[in-house]
Amino acid sequence: MSAVSASEKVDGFTRKSVRKAQKQRKSQSSSQFRTQNTPIELSPLPQLKDAPSTDQQELFCQKLQQCCTLFDFLDSVGDLKSKEVKRAALNELVDYLSTNRGVLVENAYPEITNMISTNIFRALPPSDNPDFDPEEDEPTLEAAWPHIQLVYEFLLRFLENPDFQPSIAKRFIDQKFVLQLLELFDSEDPRERDFLKTILHRIYGKFLGLRAFIRKQINNIFLKFIYETEHFNGVAELLEILGSIINGFALPLKAEHKQFLMKVLIPLHTAKALSLFHAQLAYCVVQFLEKDPSLTEPVIRGLLKFWPKTCSQKEVMFLGEIEEILDVIEPSQFKKIQEPLFKQISKCVSNPHFQVAERALYFWNNEYILSLIEENIDKILPIMFSSLYKISKEHWNQTIVALIYNVLKTLMEMNCPLFDELTASYKTQKQREMIKEQERDELWKKLEELQVSRTSEIQNNSHGFPAALNNNNSNNNNNDPQESSGDVEATAVIMEDLHQDATDTACESVSCAK
């Protein structure tokens, strides 16, 4: 199976047909290994609801132990009866836990966590499709889901049970448990990740002692994702959990959290698969800024530093994030970043990719952003003006041209004298450039004419033999020093003019860039 080249993936315009044609579906691998050689028969235990209350605890533990037996779901015909027994037992356990009180006695905890660990902590199968594109391809679902789903359900009810005691549970739900849980976030099955998300969220909430550890491990996962593998399926879910954590941060923010923002969250924007988790990532960033507005400047500078240069799909996402940040920004913070930010927006607005230009122009439809621009119009208008004015004449897309009109009109109404001034200076600059261009053309023409005249001179003086030509050439030079040196001089003057011209233009463009 040949890989799809990078050029076919740019901008999300992946050609599905290309890859589907190349893909050969391998059979799904299982994540469970048969440890027994002989098949295990499970015999159904009596129902919990039928058992007398004195026996219920014992029966509960027995059922838990029974559910520790693992089955191979890739074998779709084997052990059907036993699988059904286990499924029914799991179902019953879930119900029993949800509807009864007093189930969670101290010695039930290790049995419960053992059953859960045995069932869900497994090595995830290697991906069937090494070029798995989460946006386009169907994910490989977990084969043993009929059982595993119930185990997750059970774990969740366990954590949310009113009798649940973190002080007892923390002996079993420890760092090792959490670490293995985190590894499962790499599952391709979205249903599994959804459960894991809720479960980890509850664990974080209830086990204060594990919080720092969880944060650290999530950091590790992200950093490895950004800098080493660029592969992890659970980034969005982890970010969602982080969103609710960030939302709950106490003020003033701890240095650790600020470091996390700058060293992990901002670099996370560089990931190729950003579209999968951008919404959640943007939410986290905005939450940080709402907690501590003084972080605005480093955040925006960080985003500008990582601004996408070749992926337009990402650029549109970045613009969306900037708008969300601007929606909550404080005017004093805005003043600090307005110049670099609008320089970038000015480039986006003249981007030939129409979606990027549109998204950037649409900022002017946002009332709050307009009020910020208006307050600082004398700084912002000069930055935006020339690119807006230029593309109003040059952009290929008609919708964009209409939007530019809206933007120019809005800006004009904000500060008419400044706008008129900029228009006038833009026009004079254009005039000057045109004149320079003409002058340069004329210089080249003169140079050409000079060359033509010299060549014809040489040809006239030669007797048609190459050797003689050289001789005659040098003779010519020697004999008529004035004439030829005059030519040389004229050429030198013209070359100097052209050089000066080039230097001037270079200087101008440098000063413009500043």
Place this chain on the structure above:
Amino acid sequence: MRDLQGIDSLLLNELKSCCAKEYNFLPREAGLNLIEINAIHSGVSAKCRDGKVEELRSLTSFFGYRTQTFVQAVNLLDRFLTIMKVQPKHVPCIGVCCLHIAAKMVEEESNVSPTHELIRISQSRFTVSDLNRMEKIISEKLSVDPDMVTALTFLHLYHSAIGSLEEIPSIGRLEAQLKACLCRLVFSKAKPSVLALSLIAQEFEVLQSATLLKIIQQFQKHLKIGDSELLHWKELVTKCMMEYRSSECNKPDNKKLVWIVSRRTAQSLQTYHFSVPGLPTIPEMSWDESESEDSCEDLSSVDSSPCGSLGSDGEGAFFPSLFHH
């Protein structure tokens, strides 16, 4: 050899002949008065006209039309409004039509924007055929003369006359100021020669040059512009310029702009706003940190975590150190 105090005689003759012609292009005063007193809902009001002219100014700027196009367009508009009784709903069509007529007269053919583009950009509701019909009507009712004499004509003449005698700033600023003035109906009542002169007078007042004052007086003498008339208009112009220069946002309350985006962008805008996540907030406890002391001891046992520790470039330092507070 020119008398330093005297205005170039050629220019002076030009000025006089323009003065003679300017009456041909004045909107009827009675009509202007009527517009001024019109309340908004009974016929075309000053506000309606002013709003439309502001829009024409934006369009002129956007399409890169010259000031002359704008000035002529406003002149046509005012003249038309004063001789025909029009309903306010037709004013947008008339305005855009006047701009188009003026552009065809003044601009090079390649620079004139096609009518459908004009209509689309100005977000107007009428069609190209409406515009064409209106054009015929206006051309019939008004004498559309490419050499029409406007305040801009006089401005250029005054400016070049003075420019040969004194150092003065370029005409660009004056043109911008004239455009700003024309956005007020009141200035259509002024004779173009007087309006242009009052603009110059107020602009160069700052320069405090006795020579300039004398030149202005000469203009007055030759073109028979009275002191009181000039003063009256100069005052109005000064007031208008003060408002123009003030940095207050000047949003005419005409229609809101329509923002049309492509389907893809519209879709992404809708789905963009990430709704509040389903997970409830977990408040950070102040004793989180002391609790983390516990986990510190366990940390050593999971150093060889499969998730990998932070990179070996030493950046990992910031986390472990926190546990040793």
